[in-house]
Amino acid sequence: MLGERWLFGIACCLALAACEDSSVASGARPSVNDAVLVETEVAKLTSVARAAESVGTLIGNESVTLTAKLTEQVSAVYFEGGELVKAGDVLVELIDVEQMALLREAEAKLRETQLQLDRLLTLGKDIATAAEIDVARARVDGNAALLEALRSRINDRTIRAPFDGVVGLRRISVGALLTPGTVIAELDDINPMKLDFTLPEHYLSQIKIGEVVSAASTAWDGEVFSGQVTQIGSRVDPATRAFSVRALIDNSDARLRPGMLMAVKVSLGEAPGIVVSETALIQTGAQSTVFVVDEDSIARRVSVEIGRRMPGLMEIRSGVSEGDRVVTNGQITLRPGAKVREAQAGPLQKPLGGGE
Template identity: 45%
Template sequence: MNIKTPAWRTLALTSLVSCLLLGCEQDATTESVAKKPRPAPVVETATVEERFVVDEIDAIGTLQANESVVISAAVTEPVASVNFVDGQQVKKGDVLVTLTSDEQAAELAESEANLADAKRQLKRIKSIGKNLASKSDIDAAQAKVDATKGQLSAIKARLADRLVTAPFDGVLGFRQVSVGALVTPGTEITTLDDISIVKLDFTVPEVFLGKVHTQSLVSGTSPAWAGQIFEGRVASIDSRVDPSTRAIQVRAEIANADHKLLPGMLINVTLFSDQYPALVVAESAVIQSGSRASLYVVKDDNSVELRNVTIAKRMPGQVVLSEGVERGDTIVVDGTLNLSPGMKVRVLGEEQSSLARESDSSNIHSS
């Protein structure tokens, strides 16, 4: 006897069998994917190089004029004339102020007349002849000439004191006197600064004393001249260390032909010490964990080794290492986050070359 199976039961049985078969296929696919090895991560590398490094010491300094003086009178006299304006650039010997000198001018004229008369008398006595003029008469006439010359020189010196002149080339400050003012020795007339060269004074800690030498290069910047760098050299180093600050004063000289730098300005200073060879790597290669620094070194079989390193100096975008690597080592500079010690890697440049070779090979087979 044939028993007819309902259609719905046949359909359900067929679906169950299909699901079981499909599930087996999916499990096989998943197992196949799980067994497939992950590709090695691609990293960017660089070679450890030895370069010359210059230590930089930062400080803050103050500018001073190369030569600076307060102009004043040597005698007490009224001002007869003022021959300069504020901020004028003058040469050595230029007359800045003339003091009243009528009395000295009269004495000068009298002394010149007396000298001329003394010379005539000496000439007359000598012309008489040795038989008529005694040696004592000639000596007396000569002594009078010499004495009159001395008086004349003294008067000229007093006249020179009435002329206030520039002792060196430079730039004058503000005028502090007017015509008719009575000046005395020490009265400030103006100031004079030689700023063709400026002196930059700054201090450095005593621990850097061995790295500071005369003729060491310095560079400075000023907020007044944004973006401009002024260069000079160390001219002298103080002979004492300040016991309260444990710092030593250093003086550098900077050429200032355009007079942009003025005495009293604040300068941010960078002092460059001697050059020395060192191992330099990119800062991105260093993995910092607390106080410990490390980096990945790529070995010959393209596996990576994690090495601890010692950082001797940091520079913008780079670090100087004193221990942990050697010159010529290949290190990972980009892609360190995906690495672990012993892992195989693919180098970025080599990966691109491999892809290019595979592309060329496929083109040959297809043709």
């Protein structure tokens, strides 16, 4: 008895498989009653804003570390740190008593030799020989050079701001003995700021001088700082296959500081692209797919390459053509080859955003 039931079961299974094979071979499709209810929209060709993203570092428009040129004690300090200074402002003075005395001595010697030369020139060639006049003129020139050298040494004892900027923290005090190379403070011109970043080499043909740059920092959450590309590196790094770009960022409110990390977005104009709602995307690991409905209302699943993302929208670079009807809602119960019934069909209605 058990053997007969077992044989009967096998026969039923074979008969059912034969029926299924016959149905597939005849091209039978699901009936309307079995159609999956979905929402679709038409893939639209439109202008898509192009942009490149990176991270960069801010540096001052001009930056310098103020140091001493000689060994001497500090006699006066005229800054505390963090304040704005103008070009030529005196920041530090070093003791120069001995040099000032030598300067007065050199000035006296120059006056003396100049008087001797004038006296010889007044007497004329009948009394003063040409050799005497030449010797007197040489003495004047020598004393003038000595005076200029002393003035230069005294100037080295007065440390001034070389340009307008914000002076950093003071590293020295009155009475400190400075030696050549001793750091006094940093000085940065922070308006505008230079923003240095890198881009992959495939952007080299797309970016140009003058492109608009927007940058954001975690220090100022939600704030966007604008600027323009001013320089493009002349080389591509063979290790990273990237090239350097420099932009100038407006910092008139002085909120940015050198060394800050910035998230950078460079506008590269617009180009035609296929756009659909982002709800159409099915992401499985690294694979991106969408469902496309053909003329017979049959859904097929296609792999796509995602391009630019915009608020509520995404660009499809490959896999979908203009005019294709793409499923935007109802994909959970949808399988490839299933018949669909559209709850709402129509062209893309959402406006383009122009950026993430």
